[in-house]
Amino acid sequence: MTDEFDSLxxxxxxxxxxxxxxxxAAAAARARLIxxxxxxxxxxRGLRLVTWLSEPHRFVLPPLATAALAASLVGVGVxxxxxxxxxxxxxxxxxxxxxxxxxQLPDSLSPRAVKFVxxxxxxxxxxxxxxxxxxxxxxxxxKATDGTWTVxxxxxxxxxxxxxxxxxxxxxxxxxxxxxxxxxxxxxxxVVLVRKPSL
Amino acid sequence: xxxxxxxxxxxxxxxxxxxxxxAADPLGRLDxxxxxxxxxxxxxxxxxxxxxxxxxxxxxEGIAKRASSRDILVAVRRVxxxxxxxxxxxxxxxxxxxxxxxxxxxRVGVVGSELSHLAATRNGxxxxxxxxxxxxxxxxxxxxxxxxxxxxxxxxxxxxxxDFLGLWRSVERDIVSGTDPGVALxxxxxxxxxxxxxxAVPPATGVRPEDAKS
Numbered sequence: 001m002t003d004e005f006d007s008l009x010x011x012x013x014x015x016x017x018x019x020x021x022x023x024x025a026a027a028a029a030r031a032r033l034i035x036x037x038x039x040x041x042x043x044x045r046g047l048r049l050v051t052w053l054s055e056p057h058r059f060v061l062p063p064l065a066t067a068a069l070a071a072s073l074v075g076v077g078v079x080x081x082x083x084x085x086x087x088x089x090x091x092x093x094x095x096x097x098x099x100x101x102x103x104q105l106p107d108s109l110s111p112r113a114v115k116f117v118x119x120x121x122x123x124x125x126x127x128x129x130x131x132x133x134x135x136x137x138x139x140x141x142x143k144a145t146d147g148t149w150t151v152x153x154x155x156x157x158x159x160x161x162x163x164x165x166x167x168x169x170x171x172x173x174x175x176x177x178x179x180x181x182x183x184x185x186x187x188x189x190x191v192v193l194v195r196k197p198s199l
Numbered sequence: 200x201x202x203x204x205x206x207x208x209x210x211x212x213x214x215x216x217x218x219x220x221x222a223a224d225p226l227g228r229l230d231x232x233x234x235x236x237x238x239x240x241x242x243x244x245x246x247x248x249x250x251x252x253x254x255x256x257x258x259x260e261g262i263a264k265r266a267s268s269r270d271i272l273v274a275v276r277r278v279x280x281x282x283x284x285x286x287x288x289x290x291x292x293x294x295x296x297x298x299x300x301x302x303x304x305x306r307v308g309v310v311g312s313e314l315s316h317l318a319a320t321r322n323g324x325x326x327x328x329x330x331x332x333x334x335x336x337x338x339x340x341x342x343x344x345x346x347x348x349x350x351x352x353x354x355x356x357x358x359x360x361x362d363f364l365g366l367w368r369s370v371e372r373d374i375v376s377g378t379d380p381g382v383a384l385x386x387x388x389x390x391x392x393x394x395x396x397x398x399a400v401p402p403a404t405g406v407r408p409e410d411a412k413s
Contacts, residue, residue: 182338191303
C-alpha cells in the first residue's frame with residue numbers, strides 16, 4: 001500500500017493526504033450533534049422490524065439444509081423457466097437480444113421488445129394475453145400509471161394475435177391495432193406484426 | 200430445521216412440476232376427446248406443411264375465454280380450413296404469416312380468387328400487412344368488394360406496408376367519427392400517392408380485380 005502510495009504523482013499524494021486529514025469538529029458542534037441524536041425518539045417495534053429486515057444479517061445453515069435450498073432454487077430456475085412445445089422446441093421466454101448479454105441470435109430471429117398500452121382508468125387489473133404467451137393471463141400483467149396500462153413483451157418477428165384481459169375476465173381488443181377477423185368465441189382480438197429488421 | 204428443509208424441497212418440486220406441467224401440456228385443460236381432435240388437426244396441419252401454431256393458439260384462446268369444448272373444436276377446424284384455403288389461394292411460397300393473414304381474410308368473406316390476384320402480383324413483396332388490413336376493414340363494415348378491390352389497386356400501384364397501415368388508421372378514425380365505412384375507405388385511398396403505373400381508385404362496387412388489372 002505504501003509503495004503504491006509512494007509511486008503516485010506528488011500532486012495526487014498531496015490530495016490524498018489532505019483528503020485523509022481528519023476534520024476537526026468544534027466542541028460546541030459535537031455537543032449539539034449528540035443532543036440531537038439523544039432527542040430522536042426510540043423507533044417503534046414496527047420500524048425496528050423494518051430496520052432489521054433491511055439490514056444485513058448472518059445466518060448459519062447446516063450443510064444439508066444449504067444443499068437442499070440450493071437444489072430447490074436450481075430446480076425452480078431450470079424447470080420454471082423452460083417450456084417445451086409439442087415438437088420439442090424450447091419456448092422459454094427470451095429477453096431482448098440487446099439486454100441479454102448472451103450470444104445473439106441471427107438478427108432476423110431476434111425477439112423485439114414491443115410495448116402494449118391500454119387506457120383503462122376504471123380497471124383494477126389488466127393483463128396481456130396472446131399467442132406468444134399461450135393466452136395465459138398470468139404471464140404478462142400490465143402496470144398502471146394514471147389509468148394507462150403498459151407492458152413490454154419480447155416477441156419474435158411475425159404476426160401475433162392478442163387481447164387485453166381487464167379485471168380478470170373481460171377480453172378487450174386493442175383500439176390502436178387492427179382487429180383479427182373472428183375469434184369464434186364472441187370476442188375480437190387484435191393483430192400485431194413484429195417486423196424483421198431491415199438489413 | 201429438518202422440517203424446513205423437507206418443506207423447501209417439497210415446495211420446489213411441487214412448483215416445478217406444476218410449471219412444467221402447464222408449459223409442456225398447454226392443452227391439458229381440454230377434455231380428452233376435444234384434445235384428441237385438436238391434436239389430430241394439428242398433426243394434419245403438420246403433415247401437409249401448414250403452420251399448426253395458429254391451431255394450438257386458437258385452442259388456448261378458447262380455453263382462456265372459457266369457451267365450450269364444442270366451440271373450441273369448431274373454431275380450430277375453421278382455422279385449419281382457412282389456412283388450407285389460404286395456401287391454395289396464395290401459393291406454396293406463402294409464408295406462415297401470410298397464410299395466417301390470408302386465412303383471416305377468408306374468414307371474413309374475402310374469396311380465394313381475390314387473394315390469388317394479390318399473390319400473382321406480389322413481385323417478392325410480403326402480403327401480410329395488406330391482408331391484415333383487408334380483413335380488418337371488412338370486419339369494420341367496409342363492403343367486401345370495395346375493400347378487396349381498393350386494397351388490390353393500392354397493392355398494384357406500389358403501396359407499402361406503411362401506406363396500408365396509415366390507410367387503416369385513417370379509415371378507422373373516420374368510421375368512429377360516423378363516416379360510412381365504404382366511403383371512408385375510398386376517400387382515404389385517394390390520398391395515397393401512387394408509386395406504380397396508375398393512380399386510379401376503383402368505384403365502390405361492381406368491378407372485379409381481373410377487370411381492374413386490364
